[in-house]
Amino acid sequence: MTALRSALLAAVSATIPLVLAGQGDVTARLDGRVPAEVMRAVHDIAAATAARGLPVEPLIDKAIEGGAKRVPADRVIAAVRALANRLDEARRALHDGGIETPGADVVEGGAYALSAGLGPRQTSELVRISRPPYDPATSLRVAATLAALGVPPKQTLDLMESMIAAGRSPSDLLDLPSAVQTSVAQGATPTQAANGLARGVVHAPGQAPDFVPPGQAKPHPHKP
Protein backbone atom coordinates (compact mmCIF):
# COMPACT_ATOMS: atom_id res chain seq x y z
CA MET A 1 0.00 0.00 0.00
CA THR A 2 2.87 2.33 0.73
CA ALA A 3 4.18 1.86 -2.78
CA LEU A 4 0.72 2.52 -4.20
CA ARG A 5 0.34 5.73 -2.18
CA SER A 6 3.77 6.87 -3.34
CA ALA A 7 2.90 6.18 -6.96
CA LEU A 8 -0.38 8.11 -6.67
CA LEU A 9 1.38 11.02 -5.01
CA ALA A 10 3.97 11.07 -7.76
CA ALA A 11 1.27 10.93 -10.43
CA VAL A 12 -0.66 13.85 -8.90
CA SER A 13 2.55 15.85 -8.51
CA ALA A 14 3.40 15.23 -12.14
CA THR A 15 -0.10 16.11 -13.38
CA ILE A 16 -0.53 19.47 -11.64
CA PRO A 17 2.24 21.29 -13.55
CA LEU A 18 0.96 19.78 -16.80
CA VAL A 19 -2.54 21.17 -16.28
CA LEU A 20 -1.15 24.57 -15.28
CA ALA A 21 1.17 24.59 -18.27
CA GLY A 22 -1.72 23.69 -20.57
CA GLN A 23 -3.84 26.56 -19.27
CA GLY A 24 -1.00 29.02 -19.68
CA ASP A 25 -0.57 27.74 -23.20
CA VAL A 26 -4.22 28.54 -24.04
CA THR A 27 -3.84 32.15 -22.96
CA ALA A 28 -0.53 32.60 -24.75
CA ARG A 29 -1.85 31.19 -27.99
CA LEU A 30 -5.01 33.27 -28.00
CA ASP A 31 -3.34 36.49 -26.97
CA GLY A 32 -3.78 39.11 -29.68
CA ARG A 33 -5.92 36.83 -31.81
CA VAL A 34 -9.28 37.02 -30.12
CA PRO A 35 -11.08 39.60 -27.92
CA ALA A 36 -10.39 39.40 -24.20
CA GLU A 37 -13.84 38.02 -23.40
CA VAL A 38 -13.29 35.16 -25.86
CA MET A 39 -9.90 34.47 -24.34
CA ARG A 40 -11.36 34.26 -20.84
CA ALA A 41 -14.25 32.07 -21.92
CA VAL A 42 -12.09 29.70 -23.94
CA HIS A 43 -9.63 29.48 -21.07
CA ASP A 44 -12.43 28.31 -18.76
CA ILE A 45 -13.93 25.93 -21.30
CA ALA A 46 -10.50 24.47 -22.06
CA ALA A 47 -9.74 24.00 -18.36
CA ALA A 48 -12.99 22.13 -17.83
CA THR A 49 -12.40 20.07 -20.96
CA ALA A 50 -8.85 19.19 -19.93
CA ALA A 51 -10.09 18.19 -16.49
CA ARG A 52 -12.35 15.64 -18.17
CA GLY A 53 -9.32 14.23 -19.99
CA LEU A 54 -10.29 15.59 -23.39
CA PRO A 55 -8.02 17.36 -25.89
CA VAL A 56 -8.13 21.17 -25.87
CA GLU A 57 -6.20 21.79 -29.08
CA PRO A 58 -9.35 21.77 -31.27
CA LEU A 59 -10.93 24.37 -28.98
CA ILE A 60 -7.96 26.71 -29.32
CA ASP A 61 -7.94 26.22 -33.08
CA LYS A 62 -11.66 27.00 -33.28
CA ALA A 63 -11.25 30.20 -31.28
CA ILE A 64 -8.33 31.32 -33.45
CA GLU A 65 -10.37 30.53 -36.56
CA GLY A 66 -13.27 32.60 -35.25
CA GLY A 67 -10.94 35.51 -34.54
CA ALA A 68 -9.39 35.30 -38.00
CA LYS A 69 -12.83 35.26 -39.61
CA ARG A 70 -13.89 38.26 -37.49
CA VAL A 71 -16.82 36.36 -36.07
CA PRO A 72 -18.60 38.16 -33.19
CA ALA A 73 -17.31 37.12 -29.78
CA ASP A 74 -20.52 35.49 -28.58
CA ARG A 75 -20.65 33.26 -31.65
CA VAL A 76 -17.02 32.24 -31.24
CA ILE A 77 -17.66 31.28 -27.62
CA ALA A 78 -20.78 29.37 -28.64
CA ALA A 79 -18.86 27.48 -31.32
CA VAL A 80 -16.06 26.59 -28.93
CA ARG A 81 -18.58 25.42 -26.32
CA ALA A 82 -20.41 23.36 -28.94
CA LEU A 83 -17.13 21.76 -29.98
CA ALA A 84 -16.31 20.93 -26.36
CA ASN A 85 -19.70 19.26 -26.06
CA ARG A 86 -19.03 17.33 -29.25
CA LEU A 87 -15.72 16.10 -27.88
CA ASP A 88 -17.65 14.85 -24.85
CA GLU A 89 -20.21 13.20 -27.09
CA ALA A 90 -17.44 11.62 -29.12
CA ARG A 91 -15.85 10.18 -26.04
CA ARG A 92 -19.14 8.62 -24.99
CA ALA A 93 -19.57 7.12 -28.44
CA LEU A 94 -16.02 5.74 -28.32
CA HIS A 95 -16.70 4.29 -24.90
CA ASP A 96 -19.82 2.60 -26.25
CA GLY A 97 -17.70 1.28 -29.10
CA GLY A 98 -15.35 -0.40 -26.66
CA ILE A 99 -12.57 2.14 -26.13
CA GLU A 100 -12.34 2.92 -22.43
CA THR A 101 -9.65 5.57 -22.51
CA PRO A 102 -9.40 7.01 -26.02
CA GLY A 103 -6.41 9.08 -27.09
CA ALA A 104 -6.73 12.64 -28.34
CA ASP A 105 -6.50 11.56 -31.97
CA VAL A 106 -9.45 9.18 -31.67
CA VAL A 107 -11.56 11.69 -29.76
CA GLU A 108 -10.91 14.33 -32.40
CA GLY A 109 -11.74 11.81 -35.12
CA GLY A 110 -14.98 11.00 -33.33
CA ALA A 111 -15.88 14.67 -33.04
CA TYR A 112 -15.11 15.13 -36.72
CA ALA A 113 -17.39 12.20 -37.59
CA LEU A 114 -20.21 13.63 -35.49
CA SER A 115 -19.72 17.07 -37.05
CA ALA A 116 -19.89 15.55 -40.50
CA GLY A 117 -23.26 14.00 -39.78
CA LEU A 118 -22.67 10.51 -38.40
CA GLY A 119 -24.81 9.67 -35.41
CA PRO A 120 -23.41 8.54 -32.06
CA ARG A 121 -24.53 4.95 -32.68
CA GLN A 122 -22.93 4.89 -36.10
CA THR A 123 -19.76 6.29 -34.59
CA SER A 124 -19.76 3.61 -31.90
CA GLU A 125 -20.37 0.89 -34.46
CA LEU A 126 -17.53 2.14 -36.63
CA VAL A 127 -15.17 2.08 -33.66
CA ARG A 128 -16.36 -1.39 -32.68
CA ILE A 129 -15.51 -2.88 -36.08
CA SER A 130 -12.19 -1.04 -36.39
CA ARG A 131 -10.09 -3.60 -34.61
CA PRO A 132 -6.43 -4.08 -35.55
CA PRO A 133 -5.04 -3.77 -38.13
CA TYR A 134 -7.61 -1.00 -38.56
CA ASP A 135 -7.09 2.21 -36.61
CA PRO A 136 -10.31 3.68 -35.13
CA ALA A 137 -9.07 7.25 -35.60
CA THR A 138 -8.41 6.63 -39.30
CA SER A 139 -11.75 4.86 -39.80
CA LEU A 140 -13.57 7.77 -38.17
CA ARG A 141 -11.79 10.32 -40.31
CA VAL A 142 -12.45 8.35 -43.50
CA ALA A 143 -16.13 8.00 -42.63
CA ALA A 144 -16.38 11.68 -41.71
CA THR A 145 -14.80 12.68 -45.01
CA LEU A 146 -17.20 10.46 -46.94
CA ALA A 147 -20.07 12.14 -45.11
CA ALA A 148 -18.55 15.54 -45.85
CA LEU A 149 -18.51 14.59 -49.51
CA GLY A 150 -22.25 14.04 -49.33
CA VAL A 151 -22.47 10.29 -48.77
CA PRO A 152 -25.39 9.67 -46.36
CA PRO A 153 -24.31 8.34 -42.95
CA LYS A 154 -25.98 4.94 -43.48
CA GLN A 155 -24.23 4.37 -46.82
CA THR A 156 -20.99 5.59 -45.28
CA LEU A 157 -21.21 3.01 -42.51
CA ASP A 158 -22.29 0.26 -44.94
CA LEU A 159 -19.31 0.97 -47.18
CA MET A 160 -16.85 0.99 -44.29
CA GLU A 161 -18.32 -2.24 -42.90
CA SER A 162 -18.10 -3.99 -46.26
CA MET A 163 -14.49 -2.90 -46.72
CA ILE A 164 -13.47 -4.14 -43.29
CA ALA A 165 -15.50 -7.34 -43.57
CA ALA A 166 -13.81 -8.08 -46.90
CA GLY A 167 -10.41 -7.70 -45.26
CA ARG A 168 -9.32 -4.75 -47.33
CA SER A 169 -6.07 -3.14 -46.20
CA PRO A 170 -6.20 -0.01 -44.01
CA SER A 171 -4.64 1.98 -46.84
CA ASP A 172 -7.57 0.95 -49.07
CA LEU A 173 -9.83 2.75 -46.63
CA LEU A 174 -7.81 5.92 -47.14
CA ASP A 175 -8.51 5.73 -50.87
CA LEU A 176 -12.30 5.69 -50.49
CA PRO A 177 -12.88 9.47 -50.43
CA SER A 178 -10.91 10.02 -53.62
CA ALA A 179 -12.73 7.08 -55.24
CA VAL A 180 -16.06 8.71 -54.36
CA GLN A 181 -14.83 12.06 -55.68
CA THR A 182 -13.79 10.45 -58.94
CA SER A 183 -17.17 8.81 -59.37
CA VAL A 184 -18.97 12.04 -58.55
CA ALA A 185 -16.83 13.87 -61.10
CA GLN A 186 -17.96 11.26 -63.64
CA GLY A 187 -21.60 11.96 -62.96
CA ALA A 188 -22.65 9.75 -60.05
CA THR A 189 -24.32 11.06 -56.94
CA PRO A 190 -22.39 10.52 -53.69
CA THR A 191 -24.92 7.82 -52.73
CA GLN A 192 -24.54 6.03 -56.06
CA ALA A 193 -20.77 6.25 -55.76
CA ALA A 194 -20.76 4.74 -52.26
CA ASN A 195 -23.24 2.00 -53.23
CA GLY A 196 -21.18 1.16 -56.29
CA LEU A 197 -18.00 0.93 -54.26
CA ALA A 198 -19.73 -1.29 -51.70
CA ARG A 199 -21.02 -3.58 -54.47
CA GLY A 200 -17.53 -3.75 -55.92
CA VAL A 201 -16.15 -4.83 -52.55
CA VAL A 202 -18.76 -7.57 -52.18
CA HIS A 203 -18.28 -8.91 -55.69
CA ALA A 204 -14.51 -8.70 -55.76
CA PRO A 205 -13.18 -9.08 -52.23
CA GLY A 206 -9.48 -8.46 -51.87
CA GLN A 207 -9.24 -6.15 -54.85
CA ALA A 208 -9.23 -2.39 -55.04
CA PRO A 209 -12.77 -1.02 -55.27
CA ASP A 210 -13.71 0.04 -58.73
CA PHE A 211 -16.96 1.65 -59.70
CA VAL A 212 -18.25 2.96 -62.99
CA PRO A 213 -21.21 5.30 -62.60
CA PRO A 214 -24.40 4.73 -64.58
CA GLY A 215 -24.02 5.63 -68.22
CA GLN A 216 -20.24 5.78 -68.06
CA ALA A 217 -19.53 2.12 -68.76
CA LYS A 218 -17.85 1.13 -72.00
CA PRO A 219 -20.13 -0.83 -74.35
CA HIS A 220 -19.63 -4.58 -74.43
CA PRO A 221 -17.79 -5.66 -77.58
CA HIS A 222 -19.99 -7.44 -80.11
CA LYS A 223 -18.89 -10.79 -81.36
CA PRO A 224 -18.33 -10.83 -85.12
Added chain:
Amino acid sequence: MSAQYHPLVKRLLDGELSLAELPAELRPEGEAALRLIRSVDRAPVTLPAALDARVMATVRRHAASPVRRAWRRLTAPRDVELRLRVRPWTVWAGALAAAAVVVLLVNRAAAPSSPPRGPGTQARVGSHDSVYVRFVLYAPGARRVAVAGTFNQWDQNAALLEPAGTNGLWTTTLAVPVGQHQYAFIVDSDRWVPDPRAPAVDDGFGRRNSVVAVVAQGARTL
Protein backbone atom coordinates in the same frame (compact mmCIF):
# COMPACT_ATOMS: atom_id res chain seq x y z
CA MET B 1 58.38 -2.03 -71.27
CA SER B 2 55.99 -4.40 -72.94
CA ALA B 3 55.81 -6.07 -76.28
CA GLN B 4 52.68 -6.94 -78.18
CA TYR B 5 53.44 -10.06 -80.14
CA HIS B 6 51.48 -11.35 -83.11
CA PRO B 7 49.04 -14.13 -82.10
CA LEU B 8 51.03 -16.65 -84.13
CA VAL B 9 54.21 -15.63 -82.27
CA LYS B 10 52.34 -16.11 -78.99
CA ARG B 11 51.44 -19.63 -80.11
CA LEU B 12 55.13 -20.14 -80.90
CA LEU B 13 56.03 -19.12 -77.34
CA ASP B 14 53.36 -21.49 -76.01
CA GLY B 15 54.99 -24.31 -77.95
CA GLU B 16 52.00 -24.80 -80.22
CA LEU B 17 53.94 -23.84 -83.37
CA SER B 18 57.53 -24.20 -84.45
CA LEU B 19 59.59 -21.38 -85.89
CA ALA B 20 59.45 -23.04 -89.33
CA GLU B 21 55.65 -22.96 -89.23
CA LEU B 22 55.55 -19.20 -88.87
CA PRO B 23 55.09 -17.11 -92.02
CA ALA B 24 58.38 -15.74 -93.27
CA GLU B 25 57.54 -12.15 -92.28
CA LEU B 26 56.91 -13.20 -88.68
CA ARG B 27 60.04 -15.29 -88.22
CA PRO B 28 62.31 -12.36 -87.12
CA GLU B 29 59.74 -11.44 -84.47
CA GLY B 30 59.52 -15.07 -83.42
CA GLU B 31 63.29 -15.41 -83.14
CA ALA B 32 63.48 -12.22 -81.04
CA ALA B 33 60.79 -13.53 -78.72
CA LEU B 34 62.58 -16.87 -78.31
CA ARG B 35 65.85 -15.08 -77.55
CA LEU B 36 64.11 -13.05 -74.86
CA ILE B 37 62.60 -16.17 -73.26
CA ARG B 38 65.97 -17.97 -73.29
CA SER B 39 67.63 -15.02 -71.53
CA VAL B 40 65.28 -15.31 -68.52
CA ASP B 41 66.65 -17.18 -65.46
CA ARG B 42 64.23 -20.05 -65.06
CA ALA B 43 65.88 -21.59 -62.04
CA PRO B 44 63.38 -22.35 -59.19
CA VAL B 45 63.22 -19.76 -56.39
CA THR B 46 64.28 -20.99 -52.95
CA LEU B 47 63.63 -19.03 -49.74
CA PRO B 48 66.31 -18.83 -47.06
CA ALA B 49 65.73 -21.34 -44.28
CA ALA B 50 65.79 -18.64 -41.56
CA LEU B 51 62.97 -16.58 -43.08
CA ASP B 52 60.15 -18.41 -41.24
CA ALA B 53 61.87 -17.96 -37.90
CA ARG B 54 62.42 -14.22 -38.50
CA VAL B 55 58.77 -13.62 -39.44
CA MET B 56 57.43 -15.52 -36.42
CA ALA B 57 59.78 -13.69 -34.06
CA THR B 58 58.45 -10.35 -35.30
CA VAL B 59 54.82 -11.49 -34.82
CA ARG B 60 55.48 -12.63 -31.24
CA ARG B 61 57.21 -9.36 -30.41
CA HIS B 62 54.14 -7.36 -31.56
CA ALA B 63 51.76 -9.65 -29.69
CA ALA B 64 53.68 -9.27 -26.43
CA SER B 65 53.62 -5.43 -26.55
CA PRO B 66 51.98 -4.13 -23.29
CA VAL B 67 50.62 -1.09 -25.13
CA ARG B 68 48.84 -3.28 -27.63
CA ARG B 69 47.49 -5.55 -24.88
CA ALA B 70 46.12 -2.54 -23.01
CA TRP B 71 44.50 -1.17 -26.14
CA ARG B 72 42.88 -4.54 -26.82
CA ARG B 73 41.52 -4.65 -23.27
CA LEU B 74 39.98 -1.21 -23.74
CA THR B 75 38.44 -1.81 -27.12
CA ALA B 76 37.47 -5.48 -27.21
CA PRO B 77 33.71 -6.09 -26.65
CA ARG B 78 32.80 -8.11 -23.56
CA ASP B 79 29.69 -9.08 -21.59
CA VAL B 80 28.93 -6.93 -18.55
CA GLU B 81 26.20 -7.77 -16.01
CA LEU B 82 24.67 -4.96 -13.93
CA ARG B 83 22.33 -5.66 -11.05
CA LEU B 84 20.07 -2.90 -9.67
CA ARG B 85 18.13 -3.28 -6.44
CA VAL B 86 15.35 -0.65 -6.27
CA ARG B 87 11.97 -0.16 -4.64
CA PRO B 88 9.05 -0.21 -7.16
CA TRP B 89 7.67 3.21 -6.16
CA THR B 90 10.95 4.90 -7.02
CA VAL B 91 10.69 3.56 -10.55
CA TRP B 92 7.14 4.87 -10.91
CA ALA B 93 7.99 8.25 -9.47
CA GLY B 94 11.07 8.55 -11.66
CA ALA B 95 9.14 7.59 -14.78
CA LEU B 96 6.34 10.06 -14.04
CA ALA B 97 8.76 12.85 -13.30
CA ALA B 98 10.62 12.13 -16.54
CA ALA B 99 7.32 12.09 -18.45
CA ALA B 100 6.35 15.42 -16.89
CA VAL B 101 9.64 16.99 -17.92
CA VAL B 102 9.30 15.65 -21.46
CA VAL B 103 5.71 16.89 -21.81
CA LEU B 104 6.63 20.30 -20.44
CA LEU B 105 9.51 20.58 -22.87
CA VAL B 106 7.31 19.50 -25.76
CA ASN B 107 4.60 22.01 -24.73
CA ARG B 108 7.18 24.75 -24.58
CA ALA B 109 8.60 23.83 -27.98
CA ALA B 110 5.16 23.60 -29.59
CA ALA B 111 3.74 26.79 -28.12
CA PRO B 112 5.79 29.93 -28.50
CA SER B 113 5.08 32.75 -26.07
CA SER B 114 3.77 34.95 -28.85
CA PRO B 115 1.59 33.76 -31.72
CA PRO B 116 3.52 33.05 -34.91
CA ARG B 117 2.87 35.43 -37.75
CA GLY B 118 3.86 35.67 -41.37
CA PRO B 119 7.19 34.07 -42.17
CA GLY B 120 7.41 32.71 -38.63
CA THR B 121 4.48 30.45 -39.32
CA GLN B 122 6.17 29.05 -42.37
CA ALA B 123 9.37 28.36 -40.47
CA ARG B 124 7.47 26.55 -37.73
CA VAL B 125 5.68 24.46 -40.28
CA GLY B 126 8.97 23.50 -41.80
CA SER B 127 10.24 22.16 -38.53
CA HIS B 128 7.67 19.32 -38.51
CA ASP B 129 7.27 16.39 -40.86
CA SER B 130 5.49 18.05 -43.69
CA VAL B 131 4.46 17.50 -47.26
CA TYR B 132 4.22 20.04 -50.05
CA VAL B 133 0.59 20.62 -51.00
CA ARG B 134 -0.53 22.67 -53.96
CA PHE B 135 -3.59 24.85 -53.45
CA VAL B 136 -5.50 26.05 -56.50
CA LEU B 137 -8.52 28.34 -56.75
CA TYR B 138 -10.33 29.64 -59.79
CA ALA B 139 -11.11 33.24 -58.92
CA PRO B 140 -11.32 35.43 -62.03
CA GLY B 141 -11.27 39.12 -61.23
CA ALA B 142 -9.78 38.63 -57.75
CA ARG B 143 -7.10 41.09 -56.69
CA ARG B 144 -5.72 39.05 -53.80
CA VAL B 145 -6.14 35.40 -52.81
CA ALA B 146 -4.76 33.75 -49.68
CA VAL B 147 -5.21 30.39 -48.01
CA ALA B 148 -5.55 30.02 -44.25
CA GLY B 149 -6.21 27.04 -42.08
CA THR B 150 -5.18 25.00 -39.10
CA PHE B 151 -1.74 24.55 -40.68
CA ASN B 152 -0.93 28.27 -40.45
CA GLN B 153 -3.04 29.31 -37.45
CA TRP B 154 -5.68 30.76 -39.79
CA ASP B 155 -3.34 33.62 -40.63
CA GLN B 156 -4.65 35.17 -43.82
CA ASN B 157 -1.36 36.92 -44.50
CA ALA B 158 0.81 33.82 -44.19
CA ALA B 159 0.15 32.16 -47.55
CA LEU B 160 -0.73 34.24 -50.59
CA LEU B 161 -1.62 32.59 -53.89
CA GLU B 162 -0.07 33.79 -57.13
CA PRO B 163 -2.03 34.24 -60.33
CA ALA B 164 -1.18 31.49 -62.80
CA GLY B 165 -1.35 33.47 -66.02
CA THR B 166 -4.43 35.49 -66.91
CA ASN B 167 -7.03 32.75 -66.87
CA GLY B 168 -8.24 33.40 -63.32
CA LEU B 169 -6.35 30.54 -61.69
CA TRP B 170 -4.51 31.27 -58.47
CA THR B 171 -2.06 28.82 -56.98
CA THR B 172 0.52 28.26 -54.29
CA THR B 173 2.46 25.33 -52.88
CA LEU B 174 2.89 25.04 -49.13
CA ALA B 175 4.70 22.71 -46.77
CA VAL B 176 1.85 21.37 -44.67
CA PRO B 177 2.47 19.29 -41.54
CA VAL B 178 1.29 15.70 -41.58
CA GLY B 179 -2.23 15.45 -40.16
CA GLN B 180 -5.75 16.49 -40.97
CA HIS B 181 -6.38 20.15 -41.62
CA GLN B 182 -9.28 22.48 -42.25
CA TYR B 183 -8.77 25.49 -44.46
CA ALA B 184 -10.41 28.08 -46.68
CA PHE B 185 -9.40 30.62 -49.26
CA ILE B 186 -9.71 34.35 -48.60
CA VAL B 187 -10.52 36.37 -51.69
CA ASP B 188 -9.76 40.09 -51.64
CA SER B 189 -9.08 39.97 -47.90
CA ASP B 190 -12.72 39.66 -46.86
CA ARG B 191 -14.47 36.75 -48.60
CA TRP B 192 -13.87 33.28 -47.14
CA VAL B 193 -14.35 30.61 -49.79
CA PRO B 194 -14.12 26.84 -49.36
CA ASP B 195 -12.10 24.82 -51.86
CA PRO B 196 -14.63 23.60 -54.43
CA ARG B 197 -12.47 20.52 -55.12
CA ALA B 198 -12.30 19.32 -51.51
CA PRO B 199 -14.80 17.92 -49.02
CA ALA B 200 -16.22 20.52 -46.70
CA VAL B 201 -17.61 20.59 -43.19
CA ASP B 202 -19.57 23.11 -41.15
CA ASP B 203 -17.17 25.54 -39.52
CA GLY B 204 -19.51 26.31 -36.61
CA PHE B 205 -19.88 29.93 -37.71
CA GLY B 206 -22.33 29.40 -40.55
CA ARG B 207 -19.70 28.82 -43.22
CA ARG B 208 -17.91 25.76 -44.61
CA ASN B 209 -14.29 24.70 -44.19
CA SER B 210 -12.47 22.46 -46.65
CA VAL B 211 -10.65 19.42 -45.35
CA VAL B 212 -7.33 17.98 -46.44
CA ALA B 213 -5.40 15.10 -44.89
CA VAL B 214 -1.66 15.14 -45.29
CA VAL B 215 -0.05 11.74 -44.90
CA ALA B 216 3.56 10.74 -45.39
CA GLN B 217 2.88 9.75 -49.00
CA GLY B 218 1.17 13.04 -49.88
CA ALA B 219 -2.13 14.83 -49.52
CA ARG B 220 -5.47 13.05 -49.59
CA THR B 221 -9.01 14.27 -49.48
CA LEU B 222 -9.43 12.80 -46.04
